[in-house]
Amino acid sequence: MKLRAALLALTLLAGAAEAGPVLMISLDGLRPADVIEAEKKGLKLPNLTAFLKQSAYASGVRNVLPTVTYPDHTTLITGVWPDKHGVGNNEMLDPTGKNLQGWYWYAEDIKVPTLWDAVHASGGKVGSVGWPVSVGSLAIDENVPEYWRAQNAEDLKLLRAVATPGLIGKLEKETRLPLGALFGEDPQHDVARATYAIEIMADLKPQFMTVHLVSLDHYQHTYGPDSAESKKALEALDADVGKLIAAAKAAHPDVTIAVVSDHGFAAVHDGVYLDRIFAEAGLITIENGKVTDWQAYAWNAGGSAAIVLKDPNDAAVKAKVEALLAKLAADPKSGVARVIDAKAVAERGGSPKASYWVDFKIGYSGEGDFTISKTYTLKGTHGYFPDHKEMRATFMIAGPGIKAAKLGEIDMRDIAPTLAKVLDVKLDKADGKPLL
Structure with a gap:
């Protein structure tokens, strides 16, 4: 088994180019079978299925306890479990409500180095749109974090304040999209997030770019996984992915692209x-x-x-x-x-x-x-123990020197070290190992 794994790694790295930039796109709640079995499910995903064919991909990603967005996304950029990175749930522990249902929004809550930190330390530029637990990160050069408080129009002022100074005004001008276009969880809000990310890639040309799109998760919660509404939301996301990939390649022809998710989904009653x-x-x-x-x-x-x-x-x-x-x-x-x-x-x-x-x-x-x-x-949820197959997340990666291959089931902690290897940066605190 170890020999086969070593041979696969050598095959995947055959002819690998020098370290290039990386774009990591997170499609919140994307189940592996939604792409791998798209045709069987009646899903029209031309961009994701084309990407799958040229990528090294996992049949499933075994994620963390609990299988919810913020702990999983922090593992994706650190390579360690919640007991080490410090983000134990979506919401902070707050039994008496003194924190007003605050979430783990702030990057300073992460107790170990991130991929953002590693790239920044190496002198590379970093961009991010909508990534959880990124507010206040000093390693992200252009950052539009995920953040809210009152969940009303006043939050737009707050988001403008916690984003990179001056960035929102520049993006609004260059994209002709007001910040309010991002503020929501429907497919059109993901279109706006992708548009802002595309503008950052064109202008900053980051060595590492992270993008988090959320409408699929929202629709699966509201209507259930495999519902007509969720399928339509995923098909809309497919178009966003296509645009992001095209923009990344335009900014950096040698870019490596990773499409990931944080968790799967199950119907609830x-x-x-x-x-x-x-x-x-x-x-x-x-x-x-x-x-x-x-x-x-x-x-x-x-x-x-x-x-x-x-x-x-x-x-x-x-x-x-x-x-x-x-x-x-x-x-x-x-x-x-x-x-x-x-x-x-x-x-x-x-x-x-x-x-x-x-x-x-x-x-x-x-x-x-x-x-x-x-x-x-x-109608749908996640957060169950990672043992449940329904909770498996998605991982696909393609770029210079990476051969198309089936990776089988992988550990989520291996994703950050894999991207660190592509980026040629050190992530010494990670527990995972590079897949390639």
Whole structure:
């Protein structure tokens, strides 16, 4: 097996050119089969299927715990799991709501070097549009980060302020698209993101460019994976990918392009309200509909939830929580598939804040509401343990010297070291190894 892997690596690198620039395009929620089996699924993806044929690609990418956007995207640019890079979920742990449901937006929360840092340190230019956990990165020369707060028009002022100074005004002028054109999760907003990225590539000619497009994820949450609406959104994204690839090649004929995703998707039909159960057990104190104190809290991540104890050394609380979780795991109607302890969480590279981690059954999603709504509206989600095949992410790479090949299933931690090798930069803290 090792000999075969070595031979494949040598074949893929045969005739490799000197280090060239890299464009990494993330299509949030893209499942590998959506491209590999596009024709079978009735999907018209001329750009993605053409790219697949010329690329080295994975049948699936085994991602991180939990399989949600921000931890996965941070692994994509660091090559380590959340326990090392520090981004343990989408939202920050905030049981009492003091952070107003803030997410891990800021690059300073990343505890290890990123590909952005490595390229910047080597003297290369870096550009980025919409990449998670990038606000305030000093390594990105031209940055339009993903960021919001109030989710209204005032956020446009905020986004303008946290982007590279002067960049938004320049992009608005050169593309004739106002910043508001990016502010949303529908396909037309991804068109605007791609347009801004194309302008950055033409002007900056970055050595490393990252772009995050989100409409497929949004439509799969809203309408479900494999829905007509989600398929239409993916077909629209295919056009964006085609334009981005063309622009990258125009800026740098020797560019290497990686098309990636963070996670897969599964259809859902019901919610699991762990915090409501904890509140009923006296582990969460609620006054006027708000949490005022807590002993145990479910840090929800869609298809799973980290169980965090305010005092991990409180034996009485620990025993009470373990009994509740065991009861839920034994109940076939609870939606709970399994529970792992802190040791198993550590082995999987999950956040060290978790004393336990609950994996829900496919079809169930963790919800934070303290009352169960009569109508459950979510149609799709992710966040389940990475063991589930439905959560597999996508990886395709093509460029000078890279031979078309099937890579089989890969570890997400190997992607950043692979791109570092192409870029000829060092990523010493990465746990993954170059695929090529």
